[in-house]
Structure formats: structure tokens, C-alpha cells
Amino acid sequence: MPVPEIVESFTGQVNRITLGATKEQGGSRSSTITIGGAKNVVYGGSVDDASERPVIAIDVIDTAPEDWPEPLFEPYKDVAASPTDWAKKAVDEFGADLICIKFDGIHPDKADKDAAHAVKVTDDVLKAVGVPLVLWGSGNDEKDNQVMPKVSEAAKGENCLIGTVTEDNYKSLTAIALADNHHLITHAPLDINIAKQVNILVSDMGFPLEKIVTFQATGALGYGIEYAYSIQERQRLAALGGDKMMSMPMICDVGYESWRVKEAKLADAPGWGPVEDRGPMWEATTAICLLQAGADIIRMRHPKAVAVVKNFIDKLWS
Amino acid sequence: MILIAERINGMFKDVKQAIADKDKKVIQDLAKRQTQAGASYLDVNVGTAAADQQATMQWLVETIQQTCATPLCLDSQKPDVIAAGLKVANTENGIILNSTPLNKKTDDKILDRYIDMANQAGPKAGIIALTMDKNGVPQDIDTRVAIAAEIVSKAADMGFDPQRLFIDPIILPVKVPDAQAQPTNILAAMDQIKLLADPAPHMTVGLSNISQGATERSLINRIFLAMAVSHGLDSAIVDVLDEELMNVVATSEMLMNKQIYSDSFLKAYKGT
Incomplete structure (x- = not known):
């Protein structure tokens, strides 16, 4: 049976x-990363309509994580502190396109580290690797408002992606x-209406729409992924x-x-298969699903999952 | 929504006077204000007063283009006046030729001429065709739909993309005796016209005509616009300077799920 050729063109x-x-360009990165640009739905239209290649940002936590499950901690146990x-390991061995520094350690309920710590981590990582950085706060509004402006200043000129800002704290x-x-990353809690509102609010402050990346919140496979998928779509x-x-x-x-x-x-x-494989599979499957909804940057953790997703991207975006 | 701004029309006193005085400022001011208010296209109509309609059309087009790059909607039922405007118009961002009936007693091929001119004006050029023929403006639903069907079919025969075709079912002033059945007739006709092609042709109306001579003009315009949007209207020739009307456009589009809701949806619409 012949496959009908369905071509739909869009204006935006x-x-x-x-x-x-x-x-x-005024920074110190050895390379830059370009994302976005899609002119059609994922895998729709001609090759020219496709987005730039999606990229993987591997998480680096500013303080050694204490609650990571063993299979996830294992690949990082010698570098966690x-x-x-x-x-370096994430870039050189696991192929990270970007590094996302996640400032969990500044959270008052965790290590409650101060701005000097966060600035030092930022400086050190900027010197250690040449890829662009994502700088992600702790999620505590008050502490993030104290610390993240200092982090931003420390990385001035490096054209980082920094966040997140919400409807109530932007x-x-x-x-x-x-x-x-x-x-800038604008953040909404799986709510497309709020997502749009945050973009309008930051745009009202004079922030260019062309320099925003949206974070709709993510649900893992089996835990609300369909909401994340449909909102991204x-x-x-x-x-x-x-x-x-x-x-x-x-x-x-x-x-x-x-x-x-x-x-x-x-x-x-018992019956779920070896735990060493299950976690990476869960992470890879979630990532690949969300790539199909149009995600441009994926924050990931386990190197095995990263390898699977990079292989998938290589096959479809080459 | 594809909004065609109506104010640069020689039927308005200020524009008529500006044409007589060759006063560019009045025209350029209207062009800028309508663009800022969210016009997708600027309608350009020389009116009836100008002695040389072709030269006046060219003067208006050149005057507008000196101040903004908003695409134009050349408005005349005389093909020669449209052709004159096209000679000097920048069509890179699109243009609409407004408007032609299916046919006229004096010119059986007038629709063909508009389609030919649009084709020569580039791939983004559209036309507005009225549901009107040599017998005049129909009052009933069926004749409107039948004429629209002939227009769609003629466009298809000439290889003209239905997405470049705007059908105008012609609104009559509600105040005219016995015309009060027309708004519902038009809505019913629109329901059928949008099924004539896939993708459907655009549907447009000269909105202000419905309230011609009536009191509460802006209110009548606003309410009918909202009703028509719910029947598939996706374009209109309107007063974009009427802020209340523009809020109705934004709200209708949001309620029809064509724009994603946000608490600042009115502001968001102006930004898009």
C-alpha cells in the first residue's frame, strides 16, 4: 500500500x-551550542524543517548528593565531592553537550551553602570544561534570590542558560x-496557561523573548509523562x-x-529485572519519549541512559 | 485572525481631504497607528471623489510604503485601479486584492483577471471574492453558497491555492428595512462555505458595514464579530483602532482555542 505524502506547512x-x-565572543567556552529552529512538528515536513539537533545537559550537583540510589551514584562515586x-568526567567520558550545575547545596533544608560557595563552584566548573553551562537554582525562592544573582554575575559574558523563574518569583x-x-529558563508547573503568562511577565520587564527557554516541568515515564508530553506538543x-x-x-x-x-x-x-539496568532504561525511555514531543535540551544523569539517547539522536538527526 | 485595517479609505472625510490636498502626513499617520494596533494588512481604497483613481491609488500606496512595511490590501472593484496599485506595491510580504464578484454584466471574466493579477504578484498574494454575481447581491443563504462554490471551483481550475482565497459573504447594514434576517443568513452561509474546499478558503467580512447608519455602532460590530468567529470567520476588514473591538478579537480567538489562554491574554494577543 502506498504511503500518502502528507505535507503541512506552518507560518511560525x-x-x-x-x-x-x-x-x-567575550567568554571562555571552547564551543557554543545552537538549539531550536523547528519549522514543523517533530519528524514532520522536510529535513529542512527539522530543529537543530537536540542536546544533553548532564547534571553536576554543587555538593555531593546523599540520596542518590546506588546504581546512579556508582558512575560518579569518585568525583561526587x-x-x-x-x-570533566561528564564531558570527557560521557559526552555531555552542556553541563547543568544544579545548586541543591544552597537549599536551606539541605546543606544551606552560601553564595560564596555557589560562585566558587561556578568559577571552577567554567575553568574545568569548555562546554556552555546551565545554572539551575535550588527551588527555594528566597535563597535562590540571594544566591543566583551572584552566580549570574560570576558567569557574566559566558552566555549561560540560567533559571528558573516562575509566575510568583521572576x-x-x-x-x-x-x-x-x-x-533565561521560564518555569511552569505542567500548566500551559501559566507557562505563557511567565513568558509575558518576563517580556514585560524587557527580557527578549528570543533568549528564553521554557521548562514546563517534567513527569517521568509512568508518573505524568503524558501531561509533560501533551503540553510540550x-x-x-x-x-x-x-x-x-x-x-x-x-x-x-x-x-x-x-x-x-x-x-x-x-x-x-523480583520480576522487575536487575536494578542496574532498570534505572538507566527508565531514564532513557523518558528522554526519548519527550524528544518526540519536541524537547530541545534534556537534563540527564546516568551515563548508560545518556549513551542510549545520544545514539538515538545521532540516528535521527544525522 | 487576519485583520485588514479599514481606515485608509477615501470614503472617510479626513482621507478624502488628504487625497485632495496630497497631504501625506494624514495617510502615514493612519498607516502607522493601524500597524501598531495590530493590523495584518492595510486596506487602501481611493473612494469615489478622486478624479484619477489609478494615480490616486499609486500615490496612496507609495505614501504608505514610505512609512511602514505592513502588507497592503488594494481595494477597488475596478481591475485597472488594482493593476495601477500593483505596479508600485511591494508584494514581498504579501498583498490582497479586494474585491471581485464572481462575474459582472459588463465583465464576465472579472474574477479571472483578479486571480491572474494575484498570481503575477507572487506566491503570497491573495484575493477577496464577494458572493455576488451579475444579478447583484443575494439575500438568501443558498445563492450565497452557490456563488461561493463557483468562485472556489474557478480558483481551483486556475490552480489558485484556496488558502490565498478570501470569501466575503457581504454584510448589509442591519438598519436597512427587511435586512435584519441577513446576519443569521450570513452565519448559515459561512457554515457551508467553509466546507467547499480542504483546506477551507479564508472567510472575511467588511464588518463596519453591518452597523452603517445605526446607533451603538461599535457594540453591534463587536457582537457580530464574536458571533461570526464562532462560525469560522478568520479575517475581517475592521477598525483596528477600536480597542474594545480588538479585545473582542483576542477573546474570541482564545475562546475558540486558537490562542493559548494566559492571565494577560489581551496583552499577549497584541504581542503576536
Whole structure:
């Protein structure tokens, strides 16, 4: 049976953005990363309509994680106390396109580290690796408002992706990201209406829409992935329809979400297969699913999962 | 929604006077204000007062293009006036030729001429065709749909993409005696016209005509616009400077799920 050729053309497209700045551009990155630019749905239309190749940001935690399950901690056990060694390993051995420094350690309920610590980690990682950075706060509004502006300043000129800002807490980080010329992550809790509202709010402060990446929140396989998928898909369709407030590339937090679920980490589960494989499979499957919804940057953790997803991207975006 | 801004029309006193005085400022000011208000296209109509309609059309087109790059909607039922405007118009961002009936007693091939001119004006050029023929403007649903079907079929025969075709079912002033059945007739006709091709042709109306001579003009315009959007209207020739009307456009599009809701949806619509 012949396969009908269905061609649908759209008037809008996803913004194309470049992260990182080389020496010539005022930074110190050895390379930059360009994402976005899709003119059609994922795998729709001609090759020219496809987005730039999606990229993987491997998480580096600013303080050694204490609650990671054994199979996830194992590949990082020799570098967990050193963000610089961790970042180097992620880039050199695991092939990270970007490093995402996740500042869990500044959270008041965790290590409650101060801004000096966060700035040092940022400086050190910038010196240790040449890839562009994502700088991600702890999720505690008050502490993030104290610390993340300092982190932004420490990375000035490096054209990082910094976040996240929400409907209720966007002013300080938006202002500093604008001043330091970074890209910004707008964050909504699996709610497309709030996602659009946050973009309007930061845009009202004069932040360029073309320098925003959206984070719709992520649900892992079996734990709300369908909500994340359908919202991302809807954002892509809005972008293709010409909605300038929704034409941003998207980032997903697959590593953290995948390793929270019991299926990924429960060791004593006869019949579920070996726990060493289950977690990476859960993470890889979640990532690949969300790539099909149009994600442009995926935050990941386990090197085996990263390898599977990189292989998938290589096959489809080559 | 594809909004065609109506104000650069020689039927308005200020524009008529500006044409007589060759006063560019009035025209350029309207062009800028309508663009800022969210116009997708600027309608350009020389009106009836100009002695030389072709030269006036060219003067208006050149005057507008000196101040903004918003695509134009050349508005005349005389093909020669449209042709004159096209000679000087920048069609790179698109243009609409407004408007032609299916046919006229004096010119059986007028629709063909508009389609030919649009084809020569590039791949983004569209036309507005009225559901009107040599017998005049129909009052009933069926004749409107039958004429629209002939227009769609003629466009298809000439290889003209239905997405470049705008059908205008012609609104009559509601105040005219016995015309109060027309709004519902038009909505019913629109329901059928949008099924004539896949993808459907665009549907447009000269909105302000419905309230011609009536009181509460803006209110009548707004309410009918919202009703028509729910029947598939995706374009209209409107007063984009009427802020309340523009809010109705944004709200209708949001309620029809064509724009994603946000708490600042009115502001978001203006930004898109």
C-alpha cells in the first residue's frame, strides 16, 4: 500500500538560540551550542524543517548528593565531592553537550551553602570544561534570590542558560540575567496557561523573548509523562502557529524525575529485572519519549541512559 | 485572525481631504497607528471623489510604503485601479486584492483577471471574492453558497491555492428595512462555505458595514464579530483602532482555542 505524502506547512517556527560564548565572543567556552529552529512538528515536513539537533545537559550537583540510589551514584562515586572533576568526567567520558550545575547545596533544608560557595563552584566548573553551562537554582525562592544573582554575575559574558523563574518569583533573576546577558529558563508547573503568562511577565520587564527557554516541568515515564508530553506538543503547535509568546525552545529535567520513581531504583523487586539496568532504561525511555514531543535540551544523569539517547539522536538527526 | 485595517479609505472625510490636498502626513499617520494596533494588512481604497483613481491609488500606496512595511490590501472593484496599485506595491510580504464578484454584466471574466493579477504578484498574494454575481447581491443563504462554490471551483481550475482565497459573504447594514434576517443568513452561509474546499478558503467580512447608519455602532460590530468567529470567520476588514473591538478579537480567538489562554491574554494577543 502506498504511503500518502502528507505535507503541512506552518507560518511560525521555534526560536533558534545559541548558548555559550567563545573567547572572540567575550567568554571562555571552547564551543557554543545552537538549539531550536523547528519549522514543523517533530519528524514532520522536510529535513529542512527539522530543529537543530537536540542536546544533553548532564547534571553536576554543587555538593555531593546523599540520596542518590546506588546504581546512579556508582558512575560518579569518585568525583561526587568535586564539581570540577564531575563536570570533566561528564564531558570527557560521557559526552555531555552542556553541563547543568544544579545548586541543591544552597537549599536551606539541605546543606544551606552560601553564595560564596555557589560562585566558587561556578568559577571552577567554567575553568574545568569548555562546554556552555546551565545554572539551575535550588527551588527555594528566597535563597535562590540571594544566591543566583551572584552566580549570574560570576558567569557574566559566558552566555549561560540560567533559571528558573516562575509566575510568583521572576523579578530578581530576570533583571540580573538581562544585565549579565544570559539566556533565561521560564518555569511552569505542567500548566500551559501559566507557562505563557511567565513568558509575558518576563517580556514585560524587557527580557527578549528570543533568549528564553521554557521548562514546563517534567513527569517521568509512568508518573505524568503524558501531561509533560501533551503540553510540550501544544507549545510546539502554538509556536508553529505564530504565537510569539510560546515560540521558545524547551528544556526537560529527565534525570531527576526518572530517578525519583520506585521502578527505577527499588533493588528488592523480583520480576522487575536487575536494578542496574532498570534505572538507566527508565531514564532513557523518558528522554526519548519527550524528544518526540519536541524537547530541545534534556537534563540527564546516568551515563548508560545518556549513551542510549545520544545514539538515538545521532540516528535521527544525522 | 487576519485583520485588514479599514481606515485608509477615501470614503472617510479626513482621507478624502488628504487625497485632495496630497497631504501625506494624514495617510502615514493612519498607516502607522493601524500597524501598531495590530493590523495584518492595510486596506487602501481611493473612494469615489478622486478624479484619477489609478494615480490616486499609486500615490496612496507609495505614501504608505514610505512609512511602514505592513502588507497592503488594494481595494477597488475596478481591475485597472488594482493593476495601477500593483505596479508600485511591494508584494514581498504579501498583498490582497479586494474585491471581485464572481462575474459582472459588463465583465464576465472579472474574477479571472483578479486571480491572474494575484498570481503575477507572487506566491503570497491573495484575493477577496464577494458572493455576488451579475444579478447583484443575494439575500438568501443558498445563492450565497452557490456563488461561493463557483468562485472556489474557478480558483481551483486556475490552480489558485484556496488558502490565498478570501470569501466575503457581504454584510448589509442591519438598519436597512427587511435586512435584519441577513446576519443569521450570513452565519448559515459561512457554515457551508467553509466546507467547499480542504483546506477551507479564508472567510472575511467588511464588518463596519453591518452597523452603517445605526446607533451603538461599535457594540453591534463587536457582537457580530464574536458571533461570526464562532462560525469560522478568520479575517475581517475592521477598525483596528477600536480597542474594545480588538479585545473582542483576542477573546474570541482564545475562546475558540486558537490562542493559548494566559492571565494577560489581551496583552499577549497584541504581542503576536
